[in-house]
Amino acid sequence: MSPTSTSRAAARMQSILWLSLVIFVGLNLRPFITATGPLVHQIAEGTGLNFKGLAWLTLLPMFFMGAVAFLLPGIRRSLSARHIMLAALGVLFLGCAFRLFVPGGATLILTAALCGIGVALLQALLPGIIKQQFPRSVAPVTGLYSAMLMGGGALGAQVTPWVASATESWRVALAIWALPVLVAVVSAWRVMPKKAPAASAALPSGVLMRRPRTWLLIFCFGLVNSGYASIVAWLAPFIRNKAGRPLPVGVWWRFYP
Numbered sequence: 136m137s138p139t140s141t142s143r144a145a146a147r148m149q150s151i152l153w154l155s156l157v158i159f160v161g162l163n164l165r166p167f168i169t170a171t172g173p174l175v176h177q178i179a180e181g182t183g184l185n186f187k188g189l190a191w192l193t194l195l196p197m198f199f200m201g202a203v204a205f206l207l208p209g210i211r212r213s214l215s216a217r218h219i220m221l222a223a224l225g226v227l228f229l230g231c232a233f234r235l236f237v238p239g240g241a242t243l244i245l246t247a248a249l250c251g252i253g254v255a256l257l258q259a260l261l262p263g264i265i266k267q268q269f270p271r272s273v274a275p276v277t278g279l280y281s282a283m284l285m286g287g288g289a290l291g292a293q294v295t296p297w298v299a300s301a302t303e304s305w306r307v308a309l310a311i312w313a314l315p316v317l318v319a320v321v322s323a324w325r326v327m328p329k330k331a332p333a334a335s336a337a338l339p340s341g342v343l344m345r346r347p348r349t350w351l352l353i354f355c356f357g358l359v360n361s362g363y364a365s366i367v368a369w370l371a372p373f374i375r376n377k378a379g380r381p382l383p384v385g386v387w388w389r390f391y392p
Contacts, residue, residue: 152326153268157261157276159319160224161283164258166291166312167231167250168196168364172371173296177305184240191244193368196251197360203255210256217327219260224323227253228316235310258284292371 171178171192179189210219230249237243261280269276291312299308343349 150269152322153264154276154279156319156322156326157265157280158283159315159322160220160257160261161280162287162290163224163227163312163316163319164254164284165288166295166315167227167247167254167309168193169288169291169367170295170309170312172367172369173292174299174305174308175372177299178243181305182237182240182243184243188240188244190368192247193364195244195247196254197364199248199251200255200258200360201357203252204259207256207259215330216260216264217323217329219256220323220327221320223253223256223260224316224320225253226250227257228313228320231313231316232310235306237306288367292367 171189175189178184178192179186182188207219214222226249230246230251230253233246233249234243237246262277265276265280266273295308295311298311299305302308
């Protein structure tokens, strides 16, 4: 094999590894949120949380996803992308895994905060990585990332009731989402380069906040995510209440008029 062919094969393999990172990380960004909706009644019985308390399981992660993203430019000047991604995946893993042991509602809400912080850093970091590693394919790779993000959310809503039914434990059903995070950790450890922190990795948040377009985007994405969070949190409980009985596993998608 010629040196040119070897170089092309190595570059192709590196692209595949970066794509696998996008896939594995993207799949882990939503299951911890969508998993709680189908189990709202079991969680309420097990923790004593009312609907106001249960709302924090979705509200708090969404808050951190917005707030922590403003801190990323400063963090990026002190830590490398590799360290941030591994640390964020570690926080997400702990947030999911601790759900196996939560004694009550307050600690469950704390796990939601941990997951939200981890995901906030990941989804603020990953678009920049996509632009850097796929400069000629930003649109399709971003589309793949978005598809994985939404697909992970769908898996969280669909698989979690199955696990809860099979194990007869909502804690196990929520904590099981720590396992795919480990796959993302292995992928990040393998792919992310060991580079020094970038001194000018991004514009300071203060500069961006002075731009009218920034506020317009905040408003638009805020509306979109408010609708998404509301549906994720309350659609499954609404369907269950309308049905007047617990739904069989696998038919959460049905709409009861």
